[in-house]
Amino acid sequence: xxxxxxxxxxxxxxxxxxxxxxxxxxxxxxxxxxxxxxxxxxxxxxxxxxxxxxxxxxxxxxxxxxxxxxxxxxxxxxxxxxxxxxxxxxxxxxxxxxxxxxxxxxxxxxxxxxxxxxxxxxxxxxxxxxxxxxxxxxxxxxxxxxxxxxxxxxxxxxxxxxxxxxxxxxxxxxxxxxxxxxxxxxxxxxxxxxxxxxxxxxxxxxxxxxxxxxxxxxxxxxxxxxxxxxxxxxxxxxxxxxxxxxxxxxxxxxxxxxxxxxxxxxxxxxxxxxxxxxxxxxxxxxxxxxxxxxxxxxxxxxxxx
Amino acid sequence: xxxxxxxxxxxxxxxxxxxxxxxxxxxxxxxxxxxxxxxxxxxxxxxxxxxxxxxxxxxxxxxxxxxxxxxxxxxxxxxxxxxxxxxxxxxxxxxxxxxxxxxxxxxxxxxxxxxxxxxxxxxxxxxxxxxxxxxxxxxxxxxxxxxxxxxxxxxxxxxxxxxxxxxxxxxxxxxxxxxxxxxxxxxxxxxxxxxxxxxxxxxxxxxxxxxxxxxxxxxxxxxxxxxxxxxxxxxxxxxxxxxxxxxxxxxxxxxxxxxxxxxxxxxxxxxxxxxxxxxxxxxxxxxxxxxxxxxxxxxxxxxxx
Numbered sequence: 001x002x003x004x005x006x007x008x009x010x011x012x013x014x015x016x017x018x019x020x021x022x023x024x025x026x027x028x029x030x031x032x033x034x035x036x037x038x039x040x041x042x043x044x045x046x047x048x049x050x051x052x053x054x055x056x057x058x059x060x061x062x063x064x065x066x067x068x069x070x071x072x073x074x075x076x077x078x079x080x081x082x083x084x085x086x087x088x089x090x091x092x093x094x095x096x097x098x099x100x101x102x103x104x105x106x107x108x109x110x111x112x113x114x115x116x117x118x119x120x121x122x123x124x125x126x127x128x129x130x131x132x133x134x135x136x137x138x139x140x141x142x143x144x145x146x147x148x149x150x151x152x153x154x155x156x157x158x159x160x161x162x163x164x165x166x167x168x169x170x171x172x173x174x175x176x177x178x179x180x181x182x183x184x185x186x187x188x189x190x191x192x193x194x195x196x197x198x199x200x201x202x203x204x205x206x207x208x209x210x211x212x213x214x215x216x217x218x219x220x221x222x223x224x225x226x227x228x229x230x231x232x233x234x235x236x237x238x239x240x241x242x243x244x245x246x247x248x249x250x251x252x253x254x255x256x257x258x259x260x261x262x263x264x265x266x267x268x269x270x271x272x273x274x275x276x277x278x279x280x281x282x283x284x285x286x287x288x289x290x291x292x293x294x295x296x297x298x299x300x301x302x303x304x305x
Numbered sequence: 306x307x308x309x310x311x312x313x314x315x316x317x318x319x320x321x322x323x324x325x326x327x328x329x330x331x332x333x334x335x336x337x338x339x340x341x342x343x344x345x346x347x348x349x350x351x352x353x354x355x356x357x358x359x360x361x362x363x364x365x366x367x368x369x370x371x372x373x374x375x376x377x378x379x380x381x382x383x384x385x386x387x388x389x390x391x392x393x394x395x396x397x398x399x400x401x402x403x404x405x406x407x408x409x410x411x412x413x414x415x416x417x418x419x420x421x422x423x424x425x426x427x428x429x430x431x432x433x434x435x436x437x438x439x440x441x442x443x444x445x446x447x448x449x450x451x452x453x454x455x456x457x458x459x460x461x462x463x464x465x466x467x468x469x470x471x472x473x474x475x476x477x478x479x480x481x482x483x484x485x486x487x488x489x490x491x492x493x494x495x496x497x498x499x500x501x502x503x504x505x506x507x508x509x510x511x512x513x514x515x516x517x518x519x520x521x522x523x524x525x526x527x528x529x530x531x532x533x534x535x536x537x538x539x540x541x542x543x544x545x546x547x548x549x550x551x552x553x554x555x556x557x558x559x560x561x562x563x564x565x566x567x568x569x570x571x572x573x574x575x576x577x578x579x580x581x582x583x584x585x586x587x588x589x590x591x592x593x594x595x596x597x598x599x600x601x602x603x604x605x606x607x608x609x610x
Contacts, residue, residue: 076574100524125524128601129588135601144523173520183517186507188524193569194499195525197562199584202491205557212488214590215478218449219405219430219493220500222597223528229588232581239569239577250566252510254559257502261555264498264544269381272544276537279504283434283534285519292527296433296440298603 004164005068005094006031011059011081012072013037013046014231015127016098018136020070021051023168026138036062037133038073045133060088068164071097071109076237079108086112094118094157100184100234102149102177104241110151118157121149123180124170125188131231142169143290149177185245189238190253193246195227196235309469310373310399311336316364316386317377318342318351319536320432321403323441325375326356328473331443341367342438343378350438365393373469376402376414381542384413391417399423399462405489405539407454407482409546415456423462426454428485429475430493436536447474448595454482490550494543495558498551500532501540 008030010017017035024030035052036059037043046055056062063069063085073081078099089095095117099105102121113119126144128135146165150158162172175183202213202221217225239246263271287294313335315322322340329335340357341364342348351360361367368374368390378386383404394400400422404410407426418424431449433440451470455463467477480488507518507526522530544551568576592599 125521127524130601145520147521171520183513183521184524186510186513187518187521187526190506191503191525191529193565194503194562196581196584197558197565198496198499199587200580201495201554201557201561203583203587204561205491205554208488208491210587210590213492213587214594214596216430216450216452216488216492217591217596219432219489220496220532221492222591223532224496225584225588225591226597226603227525227528228581228584230581230585232578232585235581236574236577240572240574243569243572246569247566249506249510250562252506253502254562256506256509257499257555257559260498260502261552264548264551267545267548269541269545272541273537275505276501276533276535276540278508279501279530279533280535280537282504282508282515282518283530285515286522286527286530289519291519291522292531296435298531 002028003031004029004160004167007066007068008033009062009066009069010035010052010072011062011069011085012077013042013051013133014072015131015135015140016124017070017072018046018051018133019126019138019140020072020136020168022136022138023141027167029164029167030068034062034066042133049134051133051136059085063088063093065090067093069093069095071095071099074234074237075099075101075105075108075241078105082109082112086114089114089117091116092118094120094161096120096122096161098122098124100188100238101242102180106149106151106177118154120153120158120161121151121177122161122165123147123149123184124165126170127230129226129229131234139169141165144170146170146172147180148172148174149180150174151177181242182245182248185242185249189242189246190249192227192230192235193239193250194253195224198224199228307333308336309334309465309472312371312373313338314367314371314374315340315357315377316367316374316390317382318347318356318438319377320436320440320445321429322375322377323351323356323438324431324443324445325377325441325473327441327443328446332472334469334472335373339367339371347438354439356438356441364390368393368398370395372398374398374400376400376404379539379542380404380406380410380413380546381538383410387414387417391419394419394422396421397423399425399466401425401427401466403427403429405493405543406547407485411454411456411482423459425458425463425466426456426482427466427470428452428454428489429470431475432535434531434534436539444474446470449475451475451477452485453477453479454485455479456482486547487550487553490547490554494547494551495554497532497535497540498544498555499558500529503529504533
């Protein structure tokens with residue numbers, strides 16, 4: 001793969017940024033990758049493990065001369081970071097981000113972007129429950145989707161960023177920002193909130209001990225705990241910044257849940273059976289689309305010989 | 306391992322029964338294992354793949370002369386199966402089951418058990434989203450818990466069944482039936498209902514296409530679809546037969562969910578952050594207890610080199 005950007009700046013050095021660095025190196029996509037993180041500890045970890053070609057002690061220093069600047073900070077920090085770096089961006093540079101919410105990020109970053117700089121918002125739909133500079137790996141984006149919400153951005157730079165994400169391993173699609181936020185409320189934000197809630201309930205229930213919850217989690221609950229182990233700051237900001245879509249989907253969710261609850265109370269087995277049969281088909285679609293393994297329990301068990 | 310029961314009869318030949326067969330063979334725990342399934346198709350599949358030493362065409366034939374009879378049918382079928390086999394049980398035989406609910410199963414099976422036959426209810430907390438006679442494998446129970454709810458059963462036979470489950474690979478604990486049902490409502494039944502609900506909502510939402518849901522599922526939703534792909538009949542019966550505990554935990558769940566929903570609506574970031582930080586610790590406990598992998602995304606990704 002040829003170098004696509006002479007200098008790339010990563011602002012924020014968590015799971016996504018560190019994975020982007022290793023994926024850029026794998027495909028030789030950048031001349032130099034510079035990085036910055038607010039915490040001194042994160043910066044020294046990055047230096048120790050060789051994350052980025054150069055770690056800067058300020059965001060301003062990191063973006064100077066960069067052709068591509070990617071904001072990899074929690075959604076709630078986008079506004080202040082954009083305000084800080086804006087006067088120091090190189091003319092013709094591209095600013096992008098990896099935020100899980102797009103309308104709020106566009107509203108936060110957009111106004112700070114100076115004339116002659118391009119802003120192309122992006123969201124890679126990839127991650128794990130782990131976080132921090134040591135959690136990244138080059139394969140994170142392989143075969144996963146990255147959604148661009150160009151919002152009127154320059155078409156040449158948008159097309160180039162698309163190629164960049166493809167070279168990182170992703171499949172790329174473009175979407176309108178509000179629709180993105182609704183889709184993600186369904187496929188990500190509401191499931192996370194529900195998982196957090198269920199784990200909180202289990203943790204808080206006096207009549208069932210923590211040891212019981214932990215030991216007997218293999219019957220379904222442990223899958224929820226993986227999701228509910230995700231980064232608290234990132235997720236707080238997601239919910240605060242995708243409020244309307246999340247509340248809408250939550251409303252639909254509780255409506256359906258109450259219908260199933262009523263079926264249980266009334267002993268309506270047909271309703272339950274029909275519902276559970278329909279949801280099984282969705283799983284098949286996800287496996288067929290290559291978005292998950294069909295190995296039992298995600299392959300946690302050895303396969304039958 | 307020495308033979309523990311000369312003849313074992315498995316009634317119902319799904320994921321659990323077929324895994325028990327392979328695990329019994331692995332440890333040489335039974336002289337002969339006979340099997341029966343209601344469906345002709347399942348019986349011929351079993352014969353084709355060598356599941357069980359002998360497949361019978363009736364439950365009555367299968368239990369005749371058996372020292373251990375294990376009912377591996379959905380909870381809602383326990384009553385009629387028990388009624389059918391009861392007159393044909395060998396004196397001194399042990400009847401057990403693998404139902405996910407224990408109070409209702411005790412009420413369904415208990416009254417049919419003749420004098421001189423022992424009934425020791427059991428529930429192995431193991432499974433995958435797959436079902437049917439071809440889905441089983443010998444390692445399913447390794448390091449997973451099996452809960453016995455003896456309900457006054459003979460202590461010698463209870464201790465022997467405990468050893469049997471340990472020889473299948475399980476860790477074993479004993480519990481009072483009602484407490485079992487509450488614990489499982491938390492660690493299994495309510496999480497399943499919630500996952501089914503969320504997948505149903507996504508499938509049903511006109512403004513987000515099925516293709517979008519499927520393609521963009523990697524952001525959290527796909528974990529729910531795995532759980533929601535479980536056997537519909539089994540799960541219908543679980544909810545119909547653990548009604549009170551499930552409704553109680555659902556009540557607690559919606560209470561918590563509404564509190565988080567309110568925090569989102571009011572922009573209370575501290576409430577959200579505190580909650581998400583607390584739930585992270587539960588995950589750590591499950592990994593430390595050996596009940597899940599700490600590999601990112603359940604190890605679905607290659608590890609960073």
